[in-house]
Amino acid sequence: MNILRWGLGRVGAAALVAWVVTTVVFFALRIAGGDPTEAILGGPGSQAGEEAVAQARADYGLDKPLVVQYLVQMQRIVTLQLGDSYARKTPVAELVGAQLGSTMLLAVCALVLAWVIALTLATVATRAHGLAGRAVAATIQAGEVVATVVPHFWLGAVLILVFSSSLGWFPATSVGAAPAGLVLPVVTLAIPTAGFLGQVMRDGLAEAAASPFATTARARGASESRILWRHSLRHAALPAISLSGWSFGSLLSGAVVVESLFGRPGMGRLLLDATNARDVPVVVAVVLVVAVAYTVVMTVADGVERLVDPRPRGSARATDRPENRPTDSGTGSGARSSTDAPAEQSPRTEKAIV
Amino acid sequence: MTALTTGPALSPVTGRRWSLGIAGAVALAAVLLMVVAAAWPALLAPGDPDAIDPRAAFTAPGPGHWFGTDESGRDVFTRVIHGTRQSLGIGAAATAIGVSIGLAIGMLAGLGPRILDSALSRVIEVLFSLPSLVLALLLVAVMGTGVTPTLVAVGLATAPGYARILRSQVRSVASSAYVEAARLEGQPALRVFGRHIAPNALWPLVAIATLGVGQAIVWVAALSFLGLGALPPSPEWGAMVNGGRVYLVRAWWLTLAPGLAITLTAAALTVLGRRLGRVVQA
Numbered sequence: 001m002n003i004l005r006w007g008l009g010r011v012g013a014a015a016l017v018a019w020v021v022t023t024v025v026f027f028a029l030r031i032a033g034g035d036p037t038e039a040i041l042g043g044p045g046s047q048a049g050e051e052a053v054a055q056a057r058a059d060y061g062l063d064k065p066l067v068v069q070y071l072v073q074m075q076r077i078v079t080l081q082l083g084d085s086y087a088r089k090t091p092v093a094e095l096v097g098a099q100l101g102s103t104m105l106l107a108v109c110a111l112v113l114a115w116v117i118a119l120t121l122a123t124v125a126t127r128a129h130g131l132a133g134r135a136v137a138a139t140i141q142a143g144e145v146v147a148t149v150v151p152h153f154w155l156g157a158v159l160i161l162v163f164s165s166s167l168g169w170f171p172a173t174s175v176g177a178a179p180a181g182l183v184l185p186v187v188t189l190a191i192p193t194a195g196f197l198g199q200v201m202r203d204g205l206a207e208a209a210a211s212p213f214a215t216t217a218r219a220r221g222a223s224e225s226r227i228l229w230r231h232s233l234r235h236a237a238l239p240a241i242s243l244s245g246w247s248f249g250s251l252l253s254g255a256v257v258v259e260s261l262f263g264r265p266g267m268g269r270l271l272l273d274a275t276n277a278r279d280v281p282v283v284v285a286v287v288l289v290v291a292v293a294y295t296v297v298m299t300v301a302d303g304v305e306r307l308v309d310p311r312p313r314g315s316a317r318a319t320d321r322p323e324n325r326p327t328d329s330g331t332g333s334g335a336r337s338s339t340d341a342p343a344e345q346s347p348r349t350e351k352a353i354v
Numbered sequence: 355m356t357a358l359t360t361g362p363a364l365s366p367v368t369g370r371r372w373s374l375g376i377a378g379a380v381a382l383a384a385v386l387l388m389v390v391a392a393a394w395p396a397l398l399a400p401g402d403p404d405a406i407d408p409r410a411a412f413t414a415p416g417p418g419h420w421f422g423t424d425e426s427g428r429d430v431f432t433r434v435i436h437g438t439r440q441s442l443g444i445g446a447a448a449t450a451i452g453v454s455i456g457l458a459i460g461m462l463a464g465l466g467p468r469i470l471d472s473a474l475s476r477v478i479e480v481l482f483s484l485p486s487l488v489l490a491l492l493l494v495a496v497m498g499t500g501v502t503p504t505l506v507a508v509g510l511a512t513a514p515g516y517a518r519i520l521r522s523q524v525r526s527v528a529s530s531a532y533v534e535a536a537r538l539e540g541q542p543a544l545r546v547f548g549r550h551i552a553p554n555a556l557w558p559l560v561a562i563a564t565l566g567v568g569q570a571i572v573w574v575a576a577l578s579f580l581g582l583g584a585l586p587p588s589p590e591w592g593a594m595v596n597g598g599r600v601y602l603v604r605a606w607w608l609t610l611a612p613g614l615a616i617t618l619t620a621a622a623l624t625v626l627g628r629r630l631g632r633v634v635q636a
Contacts (some may be wrong), residue, residue, distance in 0.1 A: 020480040028496050149620035151572045153579040154595055154613030157602060161610075165603045253487035257576055261599075271488065272580060275495040283495050287488060294483050 010302075014295040018077070021291045025284050026073055077288070087277040092285045095270060100289065103266035106258070107251040109182065110189035111244060117194035118240070122201035123228065126209070140198075147195025152257045156188040160261075173263045185262045189254045193247045197240050204236025211235070234308060241305045245298035252290050378629030384622035391438040401429055403436035403589050412605045421611040425601060430594075430611050437589035437612065442619070444505050444590070445571035451509025452570070453563055456516025463517070464524030465551075475521065481514040486573060494582050501590075504583035508573045512566060519562060524555045561631035568623030575616050591616045 064072075076083055085092055125140040127133075163184060164172040170183045208214060209232055217227045256268035267286055274282035374382060391398050406426045415422040421430035463474040481489065486508075493507035527533060528551055536546045575592025577583040584590035586597035591612040598608025 016476065017480050017483055020477060021484065024481075025492060028493075145624055146617060146621050149568060149572060149624050150617045151575055151579075151592075151613065151620075153576055153592075154609070154616065157595065157599060157609045157613065161602055161606050249483065249485040253485035256487055256491065257580065260580060271491055275491045275582070276499075278495055280495075283492060287484065287492055290488050291480075291484055294485070298483075 006302075010295070010299045014292060014299075017291045017295050018288055021287055022073070022077055022284060023070075025287055026070055073284075083281045085274075085279055085282045087274070087279040087282070092281045095282060096267070096285045096289055099265060099267045099270050102264065103252070103255050103259070103268060104293070106182070106185055106189065106255055106264070106266065107248060109186045110193065110251050110254075111248055113186055113190035114193035114197055114247070115240075115244070117190065118197035118201055119233075121194070121198045122205055122236070123233070125202055126205045126232075127224075127228065141202075144195040144198045144202075147191050148199070150192060150195075152188055152192065152254045153261055155191060156184065156258055156261045159184050159188055175264060181262075181264075185258045185264060188258050188261075189251055192254070193251060197243065197247065200240045200243055201236045204239055205232050208232035208235040238305060238309055241301050241308065245294070245301035248297040249290075249294045252293065374626075374629045374633070377625050381622040381625035381629065384618065385626055388438055388442060388619055388622070391435050392442045393439075395436045395439060399429075399432040399435035401432040403433045404428065404587075405432075412601070414605075415607050422605065422607040424598070424605070424608050430607060433589040433594065434591070434611050434615050437591050437594060437615070438619075440501075440584065440588065440590045441571055441575065441592075441616070442567075444501065444574045444584075445567045448505050448508040448512070448570040448574060449563055449566040451506060452512035452566065453516050453559065455510070455513040456518075456520055457559075459513070459517040460520025461524055463521040464555075465528060465547075471521075474517075478514050478517045478521070482518060486511045486515075487576060490573060490577060491582075494577065499582045501584050504574055504577040508570050508577070511573070512570065516562070516566070520555065520559075523558060524551065527551050527555045530554075558631065561627050561633075563627075564623055564630055565627030568620035568627065571623075572616060572620050 073083075083092055084090065085095055088095065121140050121144070125137040128136045160172045163169045171181050172184070173181060175181060205228070209227075213231055213235075214227055217231055218224075222230075252268075255266060256272055258264070259266040259268040260272060267289065270282065271286040273279075274286065395403075406428060407423070408426060410419075410423050412425065413419050413423040415430075419429050419431065421434060423429055424433070459474060459478065463471045463478070466474075484492075489511040490504070490507040493510055494503055497503040497507065533546060533550050536550050541549075571591075574583060575590070575595070578585075578590055578592030579596045581596060584593040586593050594612035595609055595616075598605070598612070601608050
């Protein structure tokens, strides 16, 4: 019953996201974005005659009142007919569908790699002892800060320079699922995310090591590695899991840059080209798909978090976060996990501010 | 586990310990150096960033040209230093836009009636669910390309994040014991807001905005790199990386130097922001 309610809440949240996003995009583009007929007739500076303009306006329904156009757009989205691209004259659904797999593959691979790196670094930093250990831990900490802020476009260029131009290990261009071409784009995307997740995990491990359950386990005679693997890691993974949903969103941001840098076809390239051409239907469709993908990943992250966290919801968690009780955030479940995400900043700051 | 959005504000503004630590002090020094570079670039790099010298094109880094020269023989070090003003200024302006809007919405949601709060919270959450660069691209598609549109786009794209933080901050301060005590003393609402809620809710902004400038510099540079913001002749860092990309193999320093400037600036601002956050917390 609980699961059903949670699932329905998630679907509702996704629908709400889709509706708000398309509405905002539609009106923003129409009110501030100038005349879309320009984009239809070959982009800015087109020399189309008045007849062609009138014809295009009629073809795309642009001669109707704005509200009617909006309702038509909504009806199309509900029936999954996203219309034709202004610039390419092909159905938007086809364009987006052709690129979706490539970008999702990139983002999912990057998220997995980021987790592997973050887990490794966090456990190494936590287990390091003595003077050398402290130096290792400090290096990892500094590395994480740099990794978190390094821009994708520059990191990718440096990786191309080292591993493609100088060493010749991997190609500098990437298409589809060819493993060799996928390496550099995935690493480029994964490093900043790994830095971010690593910090969250390290904080979680430190917190867990000082918590009563670790003391209890130690008092029972459990070894430090048993405490780490059986108790602390599970505790530390929770915030990292819930932040993974948010990280996935930032990976999609990064995909725009990485796809452009590596000449890799995908949603990011599509969005960038459509942005340049002011191709409204394509921009709307890509943003919509990104928003839905984000919600799906958030839902998965929330589900995994429930599996990893044995504590019943509403008791242990609610006392953890008095502000986050469902009654406090309107309809509840939809807003919950997203309140864990940082506002483009590190979880550290967030913590510091409490 | 604890996120910013959750904790109750425990104590009002009282004495703070102004200790940044070694990392914080280094970061502060780096940021001050960048401010100097932005304000008086000629102090650090006396040359002309646009001076062309075709015979010296593609000189590798070395004495005379620390970061080498570009395809027209312009000194890359001079250009990076002179680009500081634009990159730092754009980052700060974008953050100012984001924080102002976030502040207005966050305050409204945090202190307004319940209906307004839940409506605004919903919208904030939805906009927050869009990746920043995707949201920024969307806004660029609406406003067109150029420095000002990208600056505004990054500002608007970061606003939902600030609004979320401020809303929860304002809410937790407003429901704290000391605010309640002030209310029960019979202090007028405006005075409670001005003396107790605003200072305590806004203090953390110093730290958040510092971090935000670092992040905004990276976003704006990314848009310039994509060819949507500042364009190549300008010494803006993202545009410089974009311009150097063509010569990546022949002259790696064209890409390396401005990217290093972006990364170090963002790292310094991030470390400083975190340390400030701890000072605020103390």
